[in-house]
Amino acid sequence: MADQPSRGLADVVAASTALSDIDGRAGRLFYRGYDIHELAGGATFEEIAYLLQRGSPPGAGDLAAYREELAKGRSLGALVRENLERVARSQSPMEAMRTFVSLASADDPDKDSNAPDANLRKAARLVAQQPLLVAAYHAARTNSPLVPADPGLATAANFLLQMRGEPATAREAEILDTCLVLHADHTMNASTFAARVCAATLSDMHSAIVAAIGTLRGPLHGGANEQVMLTLAQIRSQSPQDPVAAVAAEVRRRLGRGDKIMGFGHRVYKTEDPRATHLRELAGELAQSSGDETYYRMSRRMEEVVHAEKGLYPNVDFFAATVYHCLKIPTDLFTPVFSMSRMAGWTAHVMEQHADNRLIRPDSEYIGERGLTWTPLGQG
């Protein structure tokens, strides 16, 4: 074992998993052995959540039952309902998600059990509940009534209905569904790892998910998609005449002062993130059909400039920003939308951790002073 610290645990194998696999050199991602390129557009989010949580793809009957379980799970417990408006008024979206899931354990019928069947039911409820929490939060803060869930709709279509207050087109729902598929799991990303560190003390599913949500919030993780949009919007507002032309100078200015450009680079991928390939295409399609391709063209230009200047490729967050913007999702809900999808992976990782557990307790290297003598106050 290393005696020197591996800063950020880069390249340290912290756990075994059968959930996802990354080939960083080739730019490939697999969920339980299935290539993400087959799954994007070929599988629905419900199939992927089932695959991750239960181990193999659902048959038609399994999928119908799982979809029904999710539709039934689209309800808020009493403690969340009672607090919805107050929390929505006083907490930002990811703070509120953290609070809501912490409150939600109170009304979960399996709250006191870590048994595999109880965890499977909690996992399905958490996947069902998260989009509803995002939509209900948005309705509460905008003083709008929450449109009732449509039990006939799948996760993506129902979320767009409840969040926007009106039905999405079939293609919009398909595109969001593909986004949810693309974000569902990604090996030991920071939020998933936080969930596993928590679960490895044999703490409960909700505690692990709350840890993951707080971790996803960080701008070096899930918070990046929101930062991407804010950067694009800032450049556009500063150079409304020709925002695409303004991208290069602004990127170089930021790089020059040592800023990170959000949405680029990934510790694991040495080439293009395979998820970015799909998101770029979806962003282009949505931009074209929306009639305003400005953000898309700005994004393509930014991609060129960052690659030329730093050799970095866009990651999953970069084109997701334009996609979500075109889907009329408010910018500060981008990270909560990420959490709707990653909930499938988080819950599956908690169950995988519990199934073959060992406490995650690393060492540290001490770099402070040694051999000091404590002088009680008054005797110094």
Added chain:
Amino acid sequence: MADQPSRGLADVVAASTALSDIDGRAGRLFYRGYDIHELAGGATFEEIAYLLQRGSPPGAGDLAAYREELAKGRSLGALVRENLERVARSQSPMEAMRTFVSLASADDPDKDSNAPDANLRKAARLVAQQPLLVAAYHAARTNSPLVPADPGLATAANFLLQMRGEPATAREAEILDTCLVLHADHTMNASTFAARVCAATLSDMHSAIVAAIGTLRGPLHGGANEQVMLTLAQIRSQSPQDPVAAVAAEVRRRLGRGDKIMGFGHRVYKTEDPRATHLRELAGELAQSSGDETYYRMSRRMEEVVHAEKGLYPNVDFFAATVYHCLKIPTDLFTPVFSMSRMAGWTAHVMEQHADNRLIRPDSEYIGERGLTWTPLGQG
């Protein structure tokens, strides 16, 4: 770097820290270079929280100012106050602590900043607030009025006053204060590590602390002190005539069926945990003065038997159980009391992580199937 997974990251150096250091072979623990044996009984919890959060021991003036800052911080924000009774009625103590701290960010004046000075203020408020949250929770669930805080009292004495509804003796307060000193930090324990994984995404102090609380909850971590007490109480109720004599058979029965005996063994210490040395002495003193030495004598016997059978030493959780019981702290508040103390270490680690940050994002080893082909439903 290792290609094989280090199960539980045992012996992997995950971070550098100047906060605490363990010599596992010699059974020694240091906070910022000061030996725990000097600090236990020689320093107060406020001095230790200051030392951990600010880097060096306070002078008399610093300490007075810090104590005043803590006394002022003993107040609950509006969002917590409004929810106190509902949460206390429907969530267990550590679930409630997780929820309360998540709610509390709403009313923290520094909530939107990760700047060092803002984090220092949040860190002091979190240390001040946690004992109040525990006491307020207990008052709410027992339909008792919460005794007002006494700004002249230090953390331990004020907590006992508010939690029990009547003042503690000076010696009781001193003993709890020493317990808080002993639990304040412990390198990369699981909850601290979870807090650092969260903070390393540049997420905020409250998110990191919420992650830590959920992680401390687990029975393989902070939850162990409660489990110790439940085990002792169970043996005593089963063998009320001679519970001390019943300990050996029960321990052997549990070990025989492969159960873990909570409160024994530690990944890092190969000899006695130095904190256990102090807690054993305090447990003996309190038991003697209470006039009921049963639990203390049962604990000593359990210590003998577990050492004879498994070669394991008691850890920090083992005698803490008897001490807290003698201090009339309800058993299900033992882990929340641990959180009151560890809050000093958690907050200091978040600041240390932010000060020299790198995303904590390990690798994983893939152990699932490979090369599967996805068959869209209806085409299978």
